[in-house]
Amino acid sequence: MIKLLSTDFDGTIVDHEATPRVHPDFFTLLAQLREHGVLWAVNTGRVLWHIEEGLRELEFPAVPDFVLTSEREVFHRGADGRWQDYGDWNARCAEEHARLFSKASVLLADIEEYLAKHTKAHPIYEGQRLIGLAAESLDEMDEIVEFLARESKRVPGFQFMRNTIYVRFCHEAYSKGTALGELGRLTGISRDEIFAAGDHYNDLPMLDGRHAAWVACPGNAVEAVKRTVSEAGGYVADGVCSAGIVEALRHFRAGE
The missing domain is CATH 3.40.50.1000 (HAD superfamily/HAD-like)
Structure with a gap:
């Protein structure tokens, strides 16, 4: 089954x-x-x-x-043994995230300011773009998640994924x-x-x-x-x- x-x-x-x-x-x-x-x-x-x-x-x-x-991304193993995009999902995912992060520029700036003023967390960047963070502890992450849950409502589609002391920002559809x-x-x-x-x-x-x-x-x-x-x-x-x-x-x- x-x-x-x-x-x-x-x-x-x-x-x-x-x-x-x-x-x-x-x-x-x-x-x-x-x-x-x-x-x-x-x-x-x-x-x-x-x-x-x-x-x-x-x-x-x-x-x-x-x-x-x-x-969020989907890969299958190609004939040469390397991982390759499976269908057009990854391309659509990248496009949606680029649009989302553009709309969320003010929110992301506010998140950066909050992290700098109120936490010991370390922001994570991809180029110049803030894409996530790493907290100092699980307790600190609990507090950060409360802030993110409240503030992320400002931008439709903006979401975040938590794993232990790490958070990655993402589009809610992926x-x-x-x-x-x-x-x-x-x-x-x-x-x-x-x-x-x-x-x-x-x-x-x-x-x-x-x-x-x-x-x-x-x-x-x-x-x-x-x-x-x-x-x-x-x-x-x-x-x-x-x-x-x-x-x-x-x-x-x-x-x-």
Whole structure:
């Protein structure tokens, strides 16, 4: 029943505090699923070069069929083995974000001023454009998120994605969830055939049941993720990171 796996990377598949950092059972189960034609997408907040670096560093015995990067872009592996845009989604995404950031110039300037005056957070730029920030602590990020949630309403379509102490500014129409929906459209795989798993706030858009019928999170997920997964009829695992994802997949396969 499941034809596509969409998994977050850090904190969901990869446990940076463990040895090995991915439980061997994950790759064993993945190999079994692939024998039945199941595809695997890594759906991450990392940019493309950073996820490529992570895959090389960890020397995975299996390479994903797709990478969904920056919480919004969609790539597939080309004939030459390199990651390539899949369809025109990435081009449309870039155009929409360019227009959004242009409309949000005053808001972004106000965010910069707030960070400088009231926090120890570090702004993150792409060229001259403010695209996100890194807080000094989780408590500081909680306060910053309250400010952003209030101020972002000034610009229609302006949104932000949080992952631990990091925030990325984005267009509300582009997220891990909508990128997964586009991947499903491009591959002809329906929502009812998609499994999604994640552990943090930026994973919420792919875990609320809109883009994947089968949703799960590991035991180390933040409470907001556990609550969203439960409300979507998904599985909250006890196991940490990849061990929890194996647990969830076995649970769903047992019910097929």
